[in-house]
Amino acid sequence: MRSNLFAALFALGFLLQSGFALAHHGWSWTSGGNIDLTGVITQAKLGNPHGVLTVDVEGEVWTIEVGQPWRNERAGLKEGDLSKGVEVRVIGEPSANTGDKLLKAEKIYLGDKEYPLYPDRN
Amino acid sequence: MLEVLLAEVEASSLASYFRVSRWGHAAVSGLHVLGIASLVGSVLPLSLKLLGAWPRLPQAVLARVLVPCAATGLLLAVVAGLILFSVKAQDYAGVGFLQAKLCLIALGAASALYAHRRHGLTLESASRSQLRLHALVSLGCWLGALACGRLIAFSSL
Numbered sequence: 001m002r003s004n005l006f007a008a009l010f011a012l013g014f015l016l017q018s019g020f021a022l023a024h025h026g027w028s029w030t031s032g033g034n035i036d037l038t039g040v041i042t043q044a045k046l047g048n049p050h051g052v053l054t055v056d057v058e059g060e061v062w063t064i065e066v067g068q069p070w071r072n073e074r075a076g077l078k079e080g081d082l083s084k085g086v087e088v089r090v091i092g093e094p095s096a097n098t099g100d101k102l103l104k105a106e107k108i109y110l111g112d113k114e115y116p117l118y119p120d121r122n
Numbered sequence: 123m124l125e126v127l128l129a130e131v132e133a134s135s136l137a138s139y140f141r142v143s144r145w146g147h148a149a150v151s152g153l154h155v156l157g158i159a160s161l162v163g164s165v166l167p168l169s170l171k172l173l174g175a176w177p178r179l180p181q182a183v184l185a186r187v188l189v190p191c192a193a194t195g196l197l198l199a200v201v202a203g204l205i206l207f208s209v210k211a212q213d214y215a216g217v218g219f220l221q222a223k224l225c226l227i228a229l230g231a232a233s234a235l236y237a238h239r240r241h242g243l244t245l246e247s248a249s250r251s252q253l254r255l256h257a258l259v260s261l262g263c264w265l266g267a268l269a270c271g272r273l274i275a276f277s278s279l
Contacts, residue, residue: 047210049147049151069141069144070144
């Protein structure tokens with residue numbers, strides 16, 4: 001009886017969870033190779049613990065992981081640079097699971113200006 | 123109603139500070155882990171004792187140490203957890219693992235409050251079967267809350 005209750009609670013947790021995707025820490029979940037995307041930011045959620053952009057890339061919705069505030073700032077990005085309506089070019093590694101449309105950014109271009117989030121990676 | 127409250131929490135100066143600070147967020151995250159370590163690190167041996175481990179060790183001695191450590195750990199984890207939550211309150215509120223975790227915490231805390239109010243700090247007046255039930259509920263709730271909490275970091279936010 002009790003074990004049924006716990007099983008139900010755990011199952012509830014998984015059922016409530018939509019769009020489960022391994023992400024965020026490190027690079028173990030990415031494909032290992034860079035791709036280059038250009039699109040328009042439709043939503044920007046910056047700030048700890050992770051900054052996330054939603055970008056419309058020619059009609060495809062991509063989720064782009066950018067840096068924490070300190071990393072974005074170190075790259076030269078100012079507050080408001082990454083905001084809704086801005087066209088952005090992103091170079092980084094996509095999720096190894098290609099259906100995710102999820103990419104972790106290594107560098108960002110706004111116009112011709114480069115903002116390296118991970119200067120040691122290429 | 124709830125949406126408005128969550129938006130207000132997220133717009134607070136406390137949340138705004140921890141959303142951008144490099145070491146502030148890291149420190150609170152560390153304190154959250156310390157609270158969980160103290161809580162689960164106390165619940166685990168005490169529950170095993172109530173289930174019959176270390177039969178020659180007096181239950182009262184163990185409980186007098188571990189119950190306050192668990193309660194202090196819970197308090198620390200809750201305070202630090204509320205700060206972490208506030209940073210992206212609207213997003214976190216929709217995460218299933220967090221919702222499940224909060225249910226388990228409520229159940230675990232209610233079980234502990236009930237058991238200790240009824241049977242005392244060291245649970246001296248409880249019967250063997252009552253001790254076993256409380257230990258099983260505690261283990262399920264707190265280990266389950268730990269697992270759900272860890273999984274929040276692996277959900278898409």
